[in-house]
Amino acid sequence: MAAQTETNKGALKKLKTYFRGVKAEVKKVNWPNRKELINHTAVVIALCSIVGLIIWLFDTLVRGLLSFIIG
Template identity: 50%
Template sequence: MTDTAKKFSFKRYFKETKAELKKVSWPSRKEVLQHTEVVLISIIIIGLALWLVDLAFGKVLSIFLTK
């Protein structure tokens, strides 16, 4: 039998998963907070920009529809 055709084993799966998680470079609390801050600020800025574009298109559309 080839390696890819071996029978699935939960024990082996969790053992290999645990070994892989030990190799992960986890971010510090400070890094997580900084990245979260960047994401939230980006969402707010993009949300405001989309709201302004929607508002502008709404005004232009209402001008065309009232004529």
């Protein structure tokens, strides 16, 4: 039983050390300001829309081609 308690204490100590490291790394992050965040979000939405449009166009063309060949 004592060995298990020691193992639990060691695991708890490692967990605390891990979260202290995470906290230190989060403090180092260069967080974007509101303007940068809005700008980057707009870029992501625009690019996702463009890629979605390209996929839709390709799907429509392939479906039409297969319909022409099969039907």
